[in-house]
Amino acid sequence: MTTQLPTSAPYQRTPVPERFARSEWFRHARLGMFIHWGVYSTLGRGEWVRSHEEMSAEDYAPWTHAFNPQSVDFDAWAALAQEAGMEYAVLTAKHHDGYCLFDSQHSTFTSAAMTPKRDFVAEFLEAFRKRGIRVGLYFTLIDWSHPDYPHYGDSFHPERNNPAFAGRTHDFDRYLDLMHAQVEELCTRYGKLDILWFDFSYDDLNGEAWRASELMSMVRRHQPDVIVDNRLEVSASGFGSIVTDTPSSYCGDFVSPEQIVPPEGILAEDGSPVPWESCVTLNNHWAWHHSDREYKSGQTLVRKLVEVVSKGGNLLLNVGPDADGVIPAESAEVLRYLGRWLSANVASIKGAEGSALPKPEWGRWTQRGRHLYAHVLEQPVGPLPLPGVRAEDIESVRLLANGQDLHLASSWVIEAYPDLTFVAFGPEGGDDSFTYALPDADDTVVEITLRS
Ligand code: GLC
Numbered sequence: 001m002t003t004q005l006p007t008s009a010p011y012q013r014t015p016v017p018e019r020f021a022r023s024e025w026f027r028h029a030r031l032g033m034f035i036h037w038g039v040y041s042t043l044g045r046g047e048w049v050r051s052h053e054e055m056s057a058e059d060y061a062p063w064t065h066a067f068n069p070q071s072v073d074f075d076a077w078a079a080l081a082q083e084a085g086m087e088y089a090v091l092t093a094k095h096h097d098g099y100c101l102f103d104s105q106h107s108t109f110t111s112a113a114m115t116p117k118r119d120f121v122a123e124f125l126e127a128f129r130k131r132g133i134r135v136g137l138y139f140t141l142i143d144w145s146h147p148d149y150p151h152y153g154d155s156f157h158p159e160r161n162n163p164a165f166a167g168r169t170h171d172f173d174r175y176l177d178l179m180h181a182q183v184e185e186l187c188t189r190y191g192k193l194d195i196l197w198f199d200f201s202y203d204d205l206n207g208e209a210w211r212a213s214e215l216m217s218m219v220r221r222h223q224p225d226v227i228v229d230n231r232l233e234v235s236a237s238g239f240g241s242i243v244t245d246t247p248s249s250y251c252g253d254f255v256s257p258e259q260i261v262p263p264e265g266i267l268a269e270d271g272s273p274v275p276w277e278s279c280v281t282l283n284n285h286w287a288w289h290h291s292d293r294e295y296k297s298g299q300t301l302v303r304k305l306v307e308v309v310s311k312g313g314n315l316l317l318n319v320g321p322d323a324d325g326v327i328p329a330e331s332a333e334v335l336r337y338l339g340r341w342l343s344a345n346v347a348s349i350k351g352a353e354g355s356a357l358p359k360p361e362w363g364r365w366t367q368r369g370r371h372l373y374a375h376v377l378e379q380p381v382g383p384l385p386l387p388g389v390r391a392e393d394i395e396s397v398r399l400l401a402n403g404q405d406l407h408l409a410s411s412w413v414i415e416a417y418p419d420l421t422f423v424a425f426g427p428e429g430g431d432d433s434f435t436y437a438l439p440d441a442d443d444t445v446v447e448i449t450l451r452s
Contacts, residue, residue: 008369008452009367009369009370009450009452010390010393010450011355011356011357011365011367011372011388011389011393011450012355012356012367012369013273013312013353013354013355013356013367014271014272014273015273016272016273016274016275017268017272019247020253020274020275022225022227022253023227023253023254023275025134025194026088026194026195026227026253026254026275026277026314027275027312027314027353028087028350028351029087029088029134029314029350030087030305030308030309030314030315030349030350030351030352031084031085031086031087031305031314031315031316031317031342031349032086032087032088032089032090032136032277032314032315032316032317033077033080033081033084033086033088033089033090033316033317033318033319034089034090034138034279034286034316034317034318034319035077035089035090035091035092035124035318035319035320035321036092036095036138036286036287036288036318036319036320037091037092037101037287037288037320037321037325038067038092038095038097038099038101038287039060039063039064039067039097039099040063040095040097040287041067041287041288041320041321041322041323042063042066042067042323043063044288044289044290044322044323045289045290046285046286046287046289047092047095047096047097047285047286047287048096050096050097050144050158051096051144051156051157051158053158054158054159054160054161054162055158056158056159056162057145057158060097060158064099064109064114065114065115066115066323067099067111067114067115067116067323068115068116069116069323069324069325070116070118071324071325072120072123072321072324072325073325074120074123074124074126074127074128074325075127075130075131076327077089077124077127077128077319077321077325077327078127078128078130078131078133079131080319080327080332080335080336081128081131081133081335082131082133083335083336083339084317084335084336084338084339084342085338085339085342085343085346085349086133086317086335087133087134087350088133088134088135088136088194088195089124089128089133089134089135089136090135090136090137090138090195090197090316091120091121091124091135091136091137091138092138092140093121093137093138093139093186094138094139094140094143094182095138095140095287096140096142096143096144096156097144097145098143098144098145098146099111099145100112100182101119101120101121101124102119102120102121102122102185102186102190103119103122104182104185105185106178106181106182106185107178107182109145121137121186121190122190125190125191129191134194134195135193135194135195136193136194136195136196136197137186137190137193137195137196137197138197138198138199139182139183139186139196139197139198139199140198140199140200141179141198141199141200141201141205141210141231141232142156142199142200143175143178143179144156144157144158146175146178147168147170148170148171148172148174148175148178149170149172149175150170150172151165151168151170152165152166152168153166155202155203156202176210176211179210179215180211180214180215180218183196183215183218183219184218184222187218187219187222187223187226188222192223192225192226193223193226194225194226194227195226195227195228195229196219196223196226196227196228196229197228197229197256198228198229198231198232198252199229199231199236200231200235200236201231201232201233201234201235201238202235206232206233206234207232207233207248207250210232212232212233212248212249212250213248213249213250215232215250216228216232216249216250217249227252227253227254228250228252228253229252229253229254229255229256229277230242230251230252230254230255230256231252231256232250232251232252233248233250233251233252236256236257236258237257237258239255239266239274240252240255242254242255242268242274243255243266243267243268243269243274244268244269245268245269245270253275254274254275254276254277254314255274255275255276255277256276256277256279257276257277257278257279258278258279258280259279259280259281260278261278261304261307261308261311261313262276262278262311262313264311265311265312265313265354266311266312266313273312273353273354275313275314276312276313276314277313277314277315277316278304278308278313278314278315278316279316279318280296280304280315280316280317280318281318281320282295282296282301282317282318282319282330282331282334282335283295283296283320283328283330283331285320286318286320287320288320288321288322288323288328289320293330295330295331295334296334297334297337298333298334298337298338298341298442299337299441299442301317301334301335301337301338302337302338302341302342302442302443303377303442303443305338305342305349306348306349306363306364306366306375306377306443307364309348309349309352309353309354309366310354310355310359310364310365310366310375311354312353312354317335317338319331319335341440341442341443344400344401344402344440345400345401345443345445347368347371347373347400347447348366348368348371348373348375348400348445348447349366351368352366352367352368352373353366353367353368354366354367355367355372357372357387357388357389358387358388360374360385360386360387361378361387362374362376362377362378362380362384362385363375363376363377363378363443364377370395370449370450370451370452371447371448371449371450372389372447372448372449372450373400373445373446373447373448374386374423374445374446374448375443375444375445376438376443376444376445376446377442377443379435379437379438380435381435382409382411382413382414382422382432382433382434382435383409383411383413383414383422383423383424383425383432383433384409384422384423384424384425384446385414385417385420385421385422386420386421386422386423386448387420389421389448390421391408391421392451393450393451394408394421394448394449394450394451395449395450395451396448396449397423397446397447397448397449398446398447399439399444399445399446399447400445400446400447401439401440401444401445402439405428406423406424406425406446407423407424407428408421408422408423408424409422409423409424409432410432411424411431411432411433412433413432413433414432423446423448425438
């Protein structure tokens with residue numbers, strides 16, 4: 001049994017195998033919000049500040065007490081996500097610094113026990129669920145605050161080069177007991193979770209080094225429908241056993257490429273589609289950064305969303321609220337820009353996937369059953385060629401955003417291409433050799449309804 005549209009329509013890609021049934025809502029949603037927020041947001045130099053600056057726990061401590069965002073407005077975050085067309089959101093419940101935004105009974109290094117005296121995870125979940133947005137929690141496998149996590153000689157720990165930590169012994173199993181217990185808290189005390197987003201495996205710390213089988217059977221016991229990323233097994237750039245025909249119990253439900261749109265998308269070794277999600281920052285930092293103004297444009301977000309869907313993937317766009325929980329204005333602006341485009345072209349993205357057609361010169365294809373979407377990113381001269389699409393397969397053609405009917409072109413300028421189908425943008429009965437400015441310079445979507 002497949003979990004996607006039957007391949008009855010022309011040009012459709014092969015369906016996703018049954019074992020990905022859990023992620024059907026995810027593959028329909030296509031777009032989510034990632035939120036990196038925590039103590040590190042008070043410094044404004046990114047979430048890896050302790051590691052990058054080899055900052056001691058003593059030097060970090062004042063910031064952990066200073067973090068007190070009493071005015072944070074989770075509903076404003078959820079409203080922006082909704083405006084952008086995001087159907088799910090993932091918050092850093094715990095990042096590598098070890099500070100928990102939830103009321104853990106296994107730690108006092110939390111927003112509930114320390115200055116804020118609030119369970120921000122509970123508040124985040126409530127605000128987003130209230131707007132019908134699915135919810136996910138990012139949880140780090142790493143914890144630089146824990147005495148039993150490797151310090152000296154580790155690849156990333158803030159004290160990795162500090163000889164004072166050279167002789168320390170660590171009971172890593174005792175650390176894993178805590179890590180598993182905190183995952184169990186999130187899986188049992190915060191209602192139904194839609195996504196658990198683990199980060200990340202590295203060096204010898206992957207798979208069973210995390211006691212991953214035990215962890216995943218506990219997660220599946222408490223949250224049978226939750227979908228999980230692939231980082232219990234691999235780093236941000238790896239695929240893991242999810243693409244093989246012998247997937248591990250902790251391979252996850254989707255591949256999580258980071259800061260990249262996979263050039264060819266991601267397929268299993270047998271060529272079948274694999275769910276995947278590119279997570280991407282809006283500037284160049286995950287958490288708030290006081291000087292990073294290198295924001296991607298709204299047009300870039302539109303075109304990257306189209307690109308990931310044309311390759312069968314999802315896009316998780318990240319915001320890094322500041323110390324007070326305010327999402328940077330630049331982030332809000334480009335997300336609203338994306339939302340305006342998406343609201344006019346939603347059928348070409350939500351529930352859509354790639355097409356079996358080869359990528360056209362002028363843009364990209366997405367497809368949803370009998371509806372084929374030409375995402376025209378480059379202005380054609382004269383009518384638009386539809387390489388690979390037979391005229392006899394076409395029932396109708398229109399501009400998706402406004403429903404304006406279009407027609408198949410006939411003109412002397414295309415006489416040399418009798419086997420190629422062209423769409424004219426001008427009025428029926430007009431001169432189909434004419435060039436008309438694309439209605440949407442970011443992406444003009446032509447909906448082609450195919451005969452079934
Ligand atoms: C990278 C960053 C980490 C961030 C993650 C999101 O691994 O190091 O801080 O949470 O990307 O995918």
